[in-house]
Amino acid sequence: MVKVLVAGFKGRMGNTTVQMVLEHEGFDLVGVFDPMASEKNLNENPAYSQTDVPVFTNLANIKTDAEVWIDFTRPTSVFENTKFALEHGISPVIGTTGMTDDQVKELQALAKEKQVGGLIAPNFGISAVLLMQFAKQAAKYLPDVEIIEMHHDNKLDAPSGTALNTAKMIAEVRKEHYQGNPDEKETLPGARGANYEGMRIHAVRLPGYVAHEQVLFGGKGEALTIRQDSFDRISFMSGVAVATEKIRNYSELMVGLENIL
Ligand SMILES: NC(=O)C1=CN([C@@H]2O[C@H](COP(=O)(O)OP(=O)(O)OC[C@H]3O[C@@H](n4cnc5c(N)ncnc54)[C@H](O)[C@@H]3O)[C@@H](O)[C@H]2O)C=CC1
Numbered sequence: 022m023v024k025v026l027v028a029g030f031k032g033r034m035g036n037t038t039v040q041m042v043l044e045h046e047g048f049d050l051v052g053v054f055d056p057m058a059s060e061k062n063l064n065e066n067p068a069y070s071q072t073d074v075p076v077f078t079n080l081a082n083i084k085t086d087a088e089v090w091i092d093f094t095r096p097t098s099v100f101e102n103t104k105f106a107l108e109h110g111i112s113p114v115i116g117t118t119g120m121t122d123d124q125v126k127e128l129q130a131l132a133k134e135k136q137v138g139g140l141i142a143p144n145f146g147i148s149a150v151l152l153m154q155f156a157k158q159a160a161k162y163l164p165d166v167e168i169i170e171m172h173h174d175n176k177l178d179a180p181s182g183t184a185l186n187t188a189k190m191i192a193e194v195r196k197e198h199y200q201g202n203p204d205e206k207e208t209l210p211g212a213r214g215a216n217y218e219g220m221r222i223h224a225v226r227l228p229g230y231v232a233h234e235q236v237l238f239g240g241k242g243e244a245l246t247i248r249q250d251s252f253d254r255i256s257f258m259s260g261v262a263v264a265t266e267k268i269r270n271y272s273e274l275m276v277g278l279e280n281i282l
């Protein structure tokens with residue numbers, strides 16, 4: 022049994038993850054963490070009255086024998102949480118988005134020093150993992166590209182981690198390239214979206230949406246659109262489960278679910 026702690030358990034993803042961990046016969050939920058929690062044990066919550074699991078509300082007070090730390094928290098807390106996990110020999114499985122490249126590098130160095138395996142996955146959904154790979158492939162031949170990501174209106178970070186990662190993966194193969202009209206002017210600031218190495222990224226936030234992305238390629242007289250949709254947060258759970266099962270077989274901190282599939 023893999024002993025698991027879920028950070029951010031009061032949130033949308035954290036709550037879905039707790040249910041997945043409790044239902045999975047290979048996982049043992051040994052702790053949950055969220056500063057917003059008022060209970061001391063998960064069994065105080067009517068939905069989990071039979072589940073005796075300690076609740077932590079402060080990082081410094083966590084004492085646990087967890088082997089895997091699953092994190093769906095906030096862009097402002099994920100770095101400290103991941104550092105804490107690595108320093109305590111707990112393998113981090115990180116879904117929280119919004120870390121800077123420098124923060125990721127620092128954590129990768131720490132994981133190497135401690136010889137602890139971990140994963141940061143901008144998206145645990147297989148449709149999104151495939152979309153990023155297909156987009157990288159297409160960009161070799163169609164370098165004019167724009168990304169549109171669409172999310173629920175409670176999302177804190179923009180652009181999404183998935184959109185940023187898509188742009189980074191495309192940038193690995195796309196020849197340096199100016200796209201659009203060099204004389205174009207935004208008559209309303211922001212109209213052309215964010216600029217990542219010449220690629221435009223547009224972020225939509227609307228109620229009713231969960232998580233969706235389109236990558237649009239344009240060529241002479243033709244176009245290609247690649248799209249993925251997460252209609253439900255359950256779409257992320259098989260990826261989280263695979264990472265939780267496998268991550269202790271590694272001794273480095275990787276970025277991208279594809280690294281362990
Ligand atoms: N990688 C992936 O496949 C996915 C990633 N995400 C990412 O996961 C993160 C969470 O998303 P949601 O669940 O929608 O957010 P949410 O706002 O519903 O939940 C976040 C939870 O974290 C808690 N929290 C705040 N500070 C904390 C700390 N220091 N330690 C522990 N918990 C803390 C909050 O109280 C809240 O309950 C976001 O960054 C989002 O982009 C979301 C869906 C899929």
Ligand SMILES: O=C(O)C1=N[C@H](C(=O)O)C[C@H](O)C1
Nearest residue numbers: 118143144176181182183232
């Ligand atoms: O906040 C979300 O909901 C999601 N966040 C991740 C991201 O920023 O890419 C993954 C998915 O898009 C859902």
